Amino acid sequence: MAETGKTYSEILDEIRNRVDILDVVQSRVVLKKRGANYWGCCPFHNEKTPSFSVNPQKGIFKCFGCGEGGDAISFLMKINNQSFGDVIKDLAQQFNIELPHTYGNSKQYAEEKDKIKDLLNKSCEYYHDNLYSLPEAKGALEYLEKRGITKDIIDEYKLGYSPKGYSELQNKFKSLFTPQIFEKAGLTVKTEKGDNVDRFRHRIMIPIRDEAGSVIAFGARAIESGQNPKYLNSPDTVLYNKSRILYGINVAKEKMIQDDYVVIMEGYFDVISAQAAGLKNVVASCGTALTVDHVRLIAKYSKSRKIYLAFDTDAAGLKATQRSTDVIKEAFSGLGNLKIYDRTYSGLNEDKYTCEIRVVAPFDSKDPDEYIREYGIEEYKKYIKKAPLLLDFELEQILKDYNPDFSPTDKLAMVKKIMPLIEEIPNNIVQNEYIKLVAERINVDENAFIREINRSASLQNIINKDFTGIVTKSSNICEKAQKNLLSLFLLCGNDTDMMYLSESIKNVKFIDKNLIIIREAIDKISCQINNDVDKLIQSLYVQFAEDNELKDIITDLIYIADSFRNLSDKDFKTVVQENIVRIQQYQSNCEKKEFSSKYKKLSDDDVESMQIQMQLREKIKNKQKFGD
Numbered sequence: 001m002a003e004t005g006k007t008y009s010e011i012l013d014e015i016r017n018r019v020d021i022l023d024v025v026q027s028r029v030v031l032k033k034r035g036a037n038y039w040g041c042c043p044f045h046n047e048k049t050p051s052f053s054v055n056p057q058k059g060i061f062k063c064f065g066c067g068e069g070g071d072a073i074s075f076l077m078k079i080n081n082q083s084f085g086d087v088i089k090d091l092a093q094q095f096n097i098e099l100p101h102t103y104g105n106s107k108q109y110a111e112e113k114d115k116i117k118d119l120l121n122k123s124c125e126y127y128h129d130n131l132y133s134l135p136e137a138k139g140a141l142e143y144l145e146k147r148g149i150t151k152d153i154i155d156e157y158k159l160g161y162s163p164k165g166y167s168e169l170q171n172k173f174k175s176l177f178t179p180q181i182f183e184k185a186g187l188t189v190k191t192e193k194g195d196n197v198d199r200f201r202h203r204i205m206i207p208i209r210d211e212a213g214s215v216i217a218f219g220a221r222a223i224e225s226g227q228n229p230k231y232l233n234s235p236d237t238v239l240y241n242k243s244r245i246l247y248g249i250n251v252a253k254e255k256m257i258q259d260d261y262v263v264i265m266e267g268y269f270d271v272i273s274a275q276a277a278g279l280k281n282v283v284a285s286c287g288t289a290l291t292v293d294h295v296r297l298i299a300k301y302s303k304s305r306k307i308y309l310a311f312d313t314d315a316a317g318l319k320a321t322q323r324s325t326d327v328i329k330e331a332f333s334g335l336g337n338l339k340i341y342d343r344t345y346s347g348l349n350e351d352k353y354t355c356e357i358r359v360v361a362p363f364d365s366k367d368p369d370e371y372i373r374e375y376g377i378e379e380y381k382k383y384i385k386k387a388p389l390l391l392d393f394e395l396e397q398i399l400k401d402y403n404p405d406f407s408p409t410d411k412l413a414m415v416k417k418i419m420p421l422i423e424e425i426p427n428n429i430v431q432n433e434y435i436k437l438v439a440e441r442i443n444v445d446e447n448a449f450i451r452e453i454n455r456s457a458s459l460q461n462i463i464n465k466d467f468t469g470i471v472t473k474s475s476n477i478c479e480k481a482q483k484n485l486l487s488l489f490l491l492c493g494n495d496t497d498m499m500y501l502s503e504s505i506k507n508v509k510f511i512d513k514n515l516i517i518i519r520e521a522i523d524k525i526s527c528q529i530n531n532d533v534d535k536l537i538q539s540l541y542v543q544f545a546e547d548n549e550l551k552d553i554i555t556d557l558i559y560i561a562d563s564f565r566n567l568s569d570k571d572f573k574t575v576v577q578e579n580i581v582r583i584q585q586y587q588s589n590c591e592k593k594e595f596s597s598k599y600k601k602l603s604d605d606d607v608e609s610m611q612i613q614m615q616l617r618e619k620i621k622n623k624q625k626f627g628d
């Protein structure tokens with residue numbers, strides 16, 4: 001404890017010095033480093049592209065979107081909806097700094113929190129002792145033994161047993177804690193009659209710990225087969241928020257930093273078995289599906305965000321995998337692409353990816369716990385090393401049903417299932433690689449496959465299809481493509497690239513009005529500054545200082561530019577061309593939509609209808625020319 005002789009402002013200074021803005025922000029926002037600053041999506045307003053920046057040197061954060069900004073303490077106040085006093089009190093406790101006794105009304109709040117912590121700790125010890133001392137705990141011990149949980153593990157994880165009676169826990173500690181504290185700790189529930197009874201009865205108790213290792217809640221497993229639910233968890237309390245805490249994080253965090261990956265499993269016992277066997281960087285969500293906040297917590301420890309999903313391989317597990325994947329993508333949305341390709345390809349450098357998802361799904365449908373018990377942890381680790389990337393896994397789920405006796409119709413059906421996955425691949429070269437792989441695997445002609453992908457653009461489809469969906473979808477792609485091109489201006493450090501870029505897009509029409517404004521500004525400023533990118537960025541910020549929307553876009557462009565850093569000459573040109581094609585495709589889709597709606601309104605013998613049909617044929621020919 002700090003000596004009490006310090007003044008309040010000295011203590012505040014000390015707290016301010018010790019609190020780390022990156023640490024504070026990263027527990028709630030996924031950040032990516034760019035130059036001296038870190039960038040992410042703002043937690044205070046809804047955005048998909050990052051305009052929220054943290055400057056660790058200055059200890060400040062600033063959102064270029066909503067204007068929110070300040071130091072670590074104001075971040076905590078805002079995000080936790082806490083008063084200045086309560087934030088200080090929490091930080092003081094965290095750093096083990098003693099506050100003067102006169103310090104504000106938050107004293108009561110902090111004291112209550114301490115009491116709750118104390119009760120949870122004592123309950124944890126009590127449950128643990130019960131396991132060995134109570135005869136009625138026999139079933140619990142037998143269950144643990146059956147799952148291969150040894151006494152050493154039981155002691156290390158302080159697993160326990162809650163007795164059958166309705167007020168055993170309360171009787172044990174009622175001289176030390178008020179009924180309110182029991183309730184606030186989530187250890188009692190009110191019956192309809194209004195009595196407080198112990199929440200956990202005749203269950204195996206699994207203490208849930210925070211990042212620092214303090215007990216903040218319990219998960220409790222049923223022992224008898226008729227007991228419902230199978231797992232009962234503490235409710236959310238002042239200490240515990242189940243959508244933010246991951247089971248096992250206190251043990252996993254150091255290894256997550258070291259090995260730069262995390263394995264997410266389904267249940268408490270999966271985590272306990274794996275960690276006890278030596279695979280430490282394993283976590284699970286506690287009785288809830290994975291949330292965006294969980295993913296942020298992971299990103300705080302795994303810098304390159306390598307996430308291995310190791311759920312059960314049954315139908316429910318596959319669903320959980322799918323759901324978690326969506327959550328992970330949401331958490332990282334706007335920060336860049338998912339890693340989708342394992343083979344080395346010069347144009348795709350590693351740090352371009354925002355995260356990497358792999359699926360650990362052992363072949364013979366065992367959950368991780370079973371697998372580890374049967375084959376040992378070393379086998380499981382080997383399995384993890386070979387775990388496929390998400391896309392490969394998803395493809396395999398479809399391709400595994402292939403058999404050489406497939407008729408052409410069967411193959412076509414399979415190709416149709418695969419197409420949505422292939423179409424989602426953002427990079428054309430990678431997309432072609434996948435087409436090649438799949439075509440070979442199910443023994444279809446590669447070109448036939450490509451034609452099948454193009455078929456959706458056939459004349460018949462164009463006339464019969466409602467284009468609105470396609471246009472909306474490609475509108476996002478088109479906007480992204482315009483941004484990609486503009487971002488390249490913020491990257492070019494040399495005349496050759498700059499010339500190539502300006503020349504290439506000279507005749508490309510932009511669609512988004514804000515992007516047109518920025519493009520004009522870049523054109524104008526570029527002439528005056530002689531390819532000094534920093535100056536260009538500064539001038540843009542100054543020019544649009546009053547316009548938040550445009551400022552946001554510029555921040556976005558700076559960010560996007562970063563993902564294109566270190567491209568070779570050849571790849572730079574590929575990126576330029578790819579994005580131009582995307583814009584042109586969108587424009588041609590829009591025209592087709594217009595044509596097709598006009599065409600629908602006309603009768604067949606109409607002369608105008610014939611003309612439109614001719615124009616359509618022309619469009620399609622052109623489209624095929626640039627390889628859509």
Ligand SMILES: [Zn+2]
Pocket residue numbers: 042043044045052063064065066067068
């Ligand atoms: Zn904001």
